[in-house]
Amino acid sequence: MIKCVKCEQVDSIMKAGYVRGKQRYLCKTCNYYFTHSEKDLSLPSAVKRKRHQTTIIDIAKSLGVSNSTVSRALHGHADINPETRQAVLDKALQLDYQPNQLAYNLVKSKTNTIGMIVPEFHNPFFPNVIIGAHEVLTKAGYNLTIMQSNESYQVEISNTKAMLANRIDGLLISLTQETNNFEHLGVFEKRGIPLVLFNRVCEQINVPKVVVNDFEASFLAVEHLIMNGYERIAHLGGPLNLLVSQERLRGYRAAMEKHGKIIEDHMIIQGMLTQQKARIYGQYLLDLANRPDAIFAVNDSAAIEIMLIAKEKGISIPDELGVVGFSDNPESAYIGPGLTTIRQPTHEIGRTTADWILQLVDDEDVILPDKKILKTELIVRGSSRRCVRGNTKKVRIQ
Amino acid sequence: MIKCVKCEQVDSIMKAGYVRGKQRYLCKTCNYYFTHSEKDLSLPSAVKRKRHQTTIIDIAKSLGVSNSTVSRALHGHADINPETRQAVLDKALQLDYQPNQLAYNLVKSKTNTIGMIVPEFHNPFFPNVIIGAHEVLTKAGYNLTIMQSNESYQVEISNTKAMLANRIDGLLISLTQETNNFEHLGVFEKRGIPLVLFNRVCEQINVPKVVVNDFEASFLAVEHLIMNGYERIAHLGGPLNLLVSQERLRGYRAAMEKHGKIIEDHMIIQGMLTQQKARIYGQYLLDLANRPDAIFAVNDSAAIEIMLIAKEKGISIPDELGVVGFSDNPESAYIGPGLTTIRQPTHEIGRTTADWILQLVDDEDVILPDKKILKTELIVRGSSRRCVRGNTKKVRIQ
DNA sequence: TTGTACGCGTTATCAG
DNA sequence: CTGATAACGCGTACAA
Numbered sequence: 001m002i003k004c005v006k007c008e009q010v011d012s013i014m015k016a017g018y019v020r021g022k023q024r025y026l027c028k029t030c031n032y033y034f035t036h037s038e039k040d041l042s043l044p045s046a047v048k049r050k051r052h053q054t055t056i057i058d059i060a061k062s063l064g065v066s067n068s069t070v071s072r073a074l075h076g077h078a079d080i081n082p083e084t085r086q087a088v089l090d091k092a093l094q095l096d097y098q099p100n101q102l103a104y105n106l107v108k109s110k111t112n113t114i115g116m117i118v119p120e121f122h123n124p125f126f127p128n129v130i131i132g133a134h135e136v137l138t139k140a141g142y143n144l145t146i147m148q149s150n151e152s153y154q155v156e157i158s159n160t161k162a163m164l165a166n167r168i169d170g171l172l173i174s175l176t177q178e179t180n181n182f183e184h185l186g187v188f189e190k191r192g193i194p195l196v197l198f199n200r201v202c203e204q205i206n207v208p209k210v211v212v213n214d215f216e217a218s219f220l221a222v223e224h225l226i227m228n229g230y231e232r233i234a235h236l237g238g239p240l241n242l243l244v245s246q247e248r249l250r251g252y253r254a255a256m257e258k259h260g261k262i263i264e265d266h267m268i269i270q271g272m273l274t275q276q277k278a279r280i281y282g283q284y285l286l287d288l289a290n291r292p293d294a295i296f297a298v299n300d301s302a303a304i305e306i307m308l309i310a311k312e313k314g315i316s317i318p319d320e321l322g323v324v325g326f327s328d329n330p331e332s333a334y335i336g337p338g339l340t341t342i343r344q345p346t347h348e349i350g351r352t353t354a355d356w357i358l359q360l361v362d363d364e365d366v367i368l369p370d371k372k373i374l375k376t377e378l379i380v381r382g383s384s385r386r387c388v389r390g391n392t393k394k395v396r397i398q
Numbered sequence: 399m400i401k402c403v404k405c406e407q408v409d410s411i412m413k414a415g416y417v418r419g420k421q422r423y424l425c426k427t428c429n430y431y432f433t434h435s436e437k438d439l440s441l442p443s444a445v446k447r448k449r450h451q452t453t454i455i456d457i458a459k460s461l462g463v464s465n466s467t468v469s470r471a472l473h474g475h476a477d478i479n480p481e482t483r484q485a486v487l488d489k490a491l492q493l494d495y496q497p498n499q500l501a502y503n504l505v506k507s508k509t510n511t512i513g514m515i516v517p518e519f520h521n522p523f524f525p526n527v528i529i530g531a532h533e534v535l536t537k538a539g540y541n542l543t544i545m546q547s548n549e550s551y552q553v554e555i556s557n558t559k560a561m562l563a564n565r566i567d568g569l570l571i572s573l574t575q576e577t578n579n580f581e582h583l584g585v586f587e588k589r590g591i592p593l594v595l596f597n598r599v600c601e602q603i604n605v606p607k608v609v610v611n612d613f614e615a616s617f618l619a620v621e622h623l624i625m626n627g628y629e630r631i632a633h634l635g636g637p638l639n640l641l642v643s644q645e646r647l648r649g650y651r652a653a654m655e656k657h658g659k660i661i662e663d664h665m666i667i668q669g670m671l672t673q674q675k676a677r678i679y680g681q682y683l684l685d686l687a688n689r690p691d692a693i694f695a696v697n698d699s700a701a702i703e704i705m706l707i708a709k710e711k712g713i714s715i716p717d718e719l720g721v722v723g724f725s726d727n728p729e730s731a732y733i734g735p736g737l738t739t740i741r742q743p744t745h746e747i748g749r750t751t752a753d754w755i756l757q758l759v760d761d762e763d764v765i766l767p768d769k770k771i772l773k774t775e776l777i778v779r780g781s782s783r784r785c786v787r788g789n790t791k792k793v794r795i796q
Numbered sequence: 797t798t799g800t801a802c803g804c805g806t807t808a809t810c811a812g
Numbered sequence: 813c814t815g816a817t818a819a820c821g822c823g824t825a826c827a828a
Contacts, residue, residue: 053589053805055804055805055806056805056806057805057806065814065815066814066815066816067805067806067807067815067816068807068808068809068814068815068816068817069813069814069815071806071807071808072807072813072814075807079813079814080813080814081813081814084813084814096585096588098559098562098563098589099563099805099806100504100563100565100804100805100806101560101563101564101565102500102503102504102509102564102565102804102805102806103504103804103805103806103807103820104805104806104807105500105806105820106498106500106501106504106804106805106806106820106821106822107805107806107807107808107819107820108806108807108820109820111500113543113564121525121526121528121529121532122529124522124525127519127522127525128519130519131519131520131546134519134546138545138546143543143545143560143564144543144544144545145511145541145542145543145544146528146542146543146544147536147541147542148529148532148536161496162541164496165496165497165498165499166499166500166511166541167498167499167500187494190494191451191496304732329728329729330727330728330729331728331729331731331732332732333729334702334729334730334732334733334734335732335733335734336732336733336734451821453820453821453822454821454822454823455821455822463798463799464798464799464800465799465821465822465823466798466799466800466801466822466823466824467797467798467799469822469823469824470797470798470823470824473823477797477798478797478798479797479798482797482798497821497822498820498821498822500820500821500822501804501820501821501822501823502821502822502823503804504804504805504806504820504821504822505803505804505821505822505823505824506804506822506823507804
């Protein structure tokens with residue numbers, strides 16, 4: 001009944017399994033495999049689970065035109081008959097056509113998406129930066145994909161890989177405290193994907209960076225303490241492999257030295273300040289025989305923890321202890337007494353990084369400054385004001 | 399000079415634009431277009447901007463095998479010679495091969511990405527939900543793309559379109575206060591893309607929802623005020639088209655009625671509470687001839703604004719005015735006196751929505767509850783405690 | 797065990 | 813103005 005497709009033999013045919021619902025045969029004479037499709041046994045289409053999404057081809061078929069015509073009509077390209085265009089547009093609406101961005105991305109090798117990797121989400125700092133960046137990117141028609149490295153170098157690496165695989169058009173990144181090696185960032189350069197660092201930056205890699213004037217801000221904050229009569233000022237700093245921590249420490253030292261204050265080694269503690277650590281370090285400092293009369297902390301959460309410890313110990317703020325933080329978290333304005341702190345222009349940081357990445361995406365040869373240093377503001381509140389009493393004061397830091 | 403490719407005519411040739419740097423001609427005799435490439439004018443390859451990224455084909459070529467073999471090797475499929483596999487793997491490393499997720503996505507019609515649309519970023523609520531969702535999704539190997547609708551129905555629609563175009567595998571969404579029409583969400587159902595609503599949900603659409611017990615929480619908060627001897631309790635509520643606002647209002651009413659308190663219409667103000675609005679409404683309430691002796695606000699920012707106004711007016715809290723908020727923002731613990739408020743399990747909300755969407759993505763026929771109602775906690779602080787003085791108290795709300 | 801050929805949905809190029 | 817056709821990079825059914 002069945003004869004070989006090749007040698008037309010009939011006798012030497014044997015069955016050889018099924019292929020896609022069709023019987024498969026082998027001709028033993030010419031050793032040739034073939035299938036014979038007497039009837040399409042494929043199940044009714046109901047089985048087909050994957051929903052069909054209207055494509056450009058569906059429109060083309062139902063209109064009897066080519067897909068290129070549809071594509072042109074959809075994009076309002078020139079050289080197209082207005083009637084044809086309208087017909088396509090109508091049909092697209094009728095068929096509920098939704099362009100497939102994936103296919104577009106594949107062809108264009110572009111995703112219209114900017115990636116952002118942040119180390120943590122617990123302080124309001126990064127969410128606020130996100131707000132700023134989001135605003136600019138959305139306005140420019142870009143999407144923002146956010147990943148969180150959770151202060152882990154390994155997670156950061158896997159994040160960058162995922163970003164790479166997803167072919168983001170540009171990356172905004174703030175490094176983890178663990179990150180000392182930057183090969184994973186070099187890859188972006190190699191691939192021509194622009195990169196902007198912000199806040200947690202490093203010097204080892206040559207890309208634009210957006211930061212604040214950590215040195216000057218810290219300098220002024222400590223000088224402000226000194227002006228208020230504090231003498232023995234301690235510093236609760238962040239991990240020293242972060243440039244921000246280094247800069248803030250440098251500002252502290254410079255102010256102390258300028259005013260001839262002695263810096264005792266045990267009055268400087270650097271490290272990752274979880275709430276628990278802040279409490280441990282704070283207790284240590286305040287239990288010291290010759291305890292500091294002021295503490296400059298690298299962030300507000302730590303500063304507030306200090307204030308709470310002081311209250312528990314009955315140390316009065318600001319008379320017996322001055323406290324200054326960094327970042328101006330919302331709670332800092334409301335705690336009593338208000339926490340003197342340094343306000344960072346978070347939204348502006350976000351807007352600037354976004355603005356830069358867009359410029360780089362648009363034209364990879366654009367010349368951008370190495371670094372943008374945004375200005376902070378010293379917000380003077382009750383926690384550090386021994387001399388004058390009054391309302392919150394603001395000092396713009398150049 | 400130029401003759402027609404077809405009819406070999408010379409005289410009837412006219413120029414007809416350029417194609418890819420080449421002159422294009424039209425033969426008027428035979429009405430035939432053609433180009434004549436006397437010299438390739440294309441610029442040296444240096445102009446070619448697009449960098450080549452190693453593909454599976456590059457590996458295949460340099461190894462002299464087929465791309466399917468490479469694909470199989472890369473995915474550890476069965477039926478492949480271990481040596482071949484190793485060779486491919488080595489070559490991939492050597493050539494710094496990075497899989498192109500876009501192409502993969504296109505073929506698979508799947509992106510391994512969950513989308514999330516939130517109405518705003520200003521309160522810590524949504525960032526915290528994001529932390530929770532992010533945690534679960536990352537662990538499951540999914541990416542999270544976040545968009546912000548900025549409380550605008552139009553932006554929400556364009557966000558959902560972008561999500562659709564990007565072929566996310568599932569969507570987590572919290573609606574804007576303007577959203578009254580839900581067609582843009584129906585589309586997802588039609589496309590078989592699972593959806594989970596959280597916080598700002600609606601009843602008109604039949605998808606799983608994750609919320610907190612707003613009614614019970616509000617009821618208890620108001621009852622707590624009543625127990626502390628407050629009589630004339632006002633409510634500063636959110637926009638009434640939000641279910642959360644309705645529920646919180648309902649809780650307020652129920653508690654008032656249960657305890658036989660009169661609800662005066664002008665003591666209830668509903669609306670979008672920007673800081674400015676909170677101030678206006680707060681001033682109005684506190685300037686009333688027969689002003690309220692307590693205010694239950696729909697969020698902490700509004701409650702804190704009330705406290706500030708009261709301070710300015712010299713109204714003492716909690717003696718002359720009790721205040722209760724909602725959400726337990728960080729600042730609420732630190733303001734003096736501490737703000738009594740209702741803590742929402744933000745991380746858990748995020749984790750739950752993420753968990754659900756993953757189940758739905760995994761199996762679209764999985765049966766999930768209509769709604770998950772998470773428990774809140776009443777955090778009693780100084781702003782509402784007339785009777786007893788002491789530390790913060792917590793009440794788990796069932 | 798491996799190779800061939802096609803499909804995924806678009807855009808761009810080029811020919812008519 | 814319109815249609816064919818080749819990419820884009822990968823997965824996989826089918827053939828050998």
